[in-house]
Amino acid sequence: MNLRFRHIYVEKRILNNEYVKNILAKFPKAEIIEINHYKDRFNPYYQSFRAQKDAQSLILAKKDPPFIYEASELIQKLGVNFFYTTPMLNCIYDCHYCFLQGMYPSSNLVLFVNFNDFFKEVERVYENLGNLFLSISYDTDILAVENLFGVAKKWADFVKDKNIKLELRTKSVNIDFEYQENLVFAFSLSPETVIERYEKYTPKLKARIKAIKKVINKGFKPVIVFDPIIKLPNFKEVYKDFLQKVFSEINYKNIESIVYGTFRMNSTQFKIIKKQLLSDIYYYPYSVKNGIVEYEDKEEVIKFIENLLPDVKKIFV
Numbered sequence: 132m133n134l135r136f137r138h139i140y141v142e143k144r145i146l147n148n149e150y151v152k153n154i155l156a157k158f159p160k161a162e163i164i165e166i167n168h169y170k171d172r173f174n175p176y177y178q179s180f181r182a183q184k185d186a187q188s189l190i191l192a193k194k195d196p197p198f199i200y201e202a203s204e205l206i207q208k209l210g211v212n213f214f215y216t217t218p219m220l221n222c223i224y225d226c227h228y229c230f231l232q233g234m235y236p237s238s239n240l241v242l243f244v245n246f247n248d249f250f251k252e253v254e255r256v257y258e259n260l261g262n263l264f265l266s267i268s269y270d271t272d273i274l275a276v277e278n279l280f281g282v283a284k285k286w287a288d289f290v291k292d293k294n295i296k297l298e299l300r301t302k303s304v305n306i307d308f309e310y311q312e313n314l315v316f317a318f319s320l321s322p323e324t325v326i327e328r329y330e331k332y333t334p335k336l337k338a339r340i341k342a343i344k345k346v347i348n349k350g351f352k353p354v355i356v357f358d359p360i361i362k363l364p365n366f367k368e369v370y371k372d373f374l375q376k377v378f379s380e381i382n383y384k385n386i387e388s389i390v391y392g393t394f395r396m397n398s399t400q401f402k403i404i405k406k407q408l409l410s411d412i413y414y415y416p417y418s419v420k421n422g423i424v425e426y427e428d429k430e431e432v433i434k435f436i437e438n439l440l441p442d443v444k445k446i447f448v
């Protein structure tokens with residue numbers, strides 16, 4: 132059972148912020164604890180990421196610079212000015228393969244409320260470059276909590292009439308947005324077996340496909356993401372059925388592109404997570420190249436998947 136947000140930590144300096152007051156009003160039973168700085172609660176190394184995950188606290192905070200980061204490897208692959216920003220740290224979902232487990236000492240959810248500081252900095256970078264591809268769901272699944280916090284809506288309003296593509300990568304089905312040309316929905320899909328085993332708290336495949344169809348009906352051209360591809364013992368059978376199902380339900384001509392990649396992780400994060408989480412994902416035959424752990428037979432897996440993908444723009448990550 133998930134006992135999420137029974138405790139809410141709030142930085143003293145934002146107690147009078149209207150947005151903060153509105154959020155707190157949504158959790159009348161939560162214990163509110165005032166703190167000086169979110170890092171006092173978030174950073175101590177003695178915490179247990181796993182123990183906190185099923186009883187996540189919420190931390191409301193003000194972010195200090197930097198507000199925007201360049202994703203250099205994606206700039207090369209996608210050929211756009213790819214930047215990401217972090218309006219939230221951590222995620223309400225709990226995927227076994229998630230690198231966040233090895234990145235932060237705490238799994239509590241940090242929500243930054245100084246939106247205008249983010250907007251100002253993004254505006255500055257945007258004016259310099261003339262266009263941007265901006266992900267706001269890079270270290271989190273921002274749409275998973277859209278019904279509670281409305282963060283993506285604020286960003287969607289901010290980018291309206293700007294040459295900024297706003298990427299909303301998600302496993303959620305919270306897609307209640309009016310059509311807007313520069314919103315890029317990127318739906319992560321996995322076979323139902325993978326969802327059940329490794330993507331705790333996320334919506335089922337059927338619900339995600341339904342959400343994709345809905346956004347297509349509104350006029351969006353979503354991106355479909357198959358990443359990470361997990362090499363289950365019977366992975367060929369599972370992924371063949373899965374991809375057939377996906378593209379029998381979704382006409383590939385209605386999607387923008389497919390992003391795909393096999394499970395991989397920075398080796399330091401891999402070691403940290405392997406110690407904390409009992410999951411067979413961390414016990415496959417792996418090789419380490421340039422500090423990245425990846426399947427020994429990655430090329431074979433990719434080749435198999437590529438043969439099953441429809442004729443649409445594909446980006447291997």
Ligand code: SF4
Pocket residue numbers: 221222223224225226228229230231270271272302
């Ligand atoms: S949805 Fe994404 S960010 Fe959230 S736990 Fe899963 S992999 Fe991590």
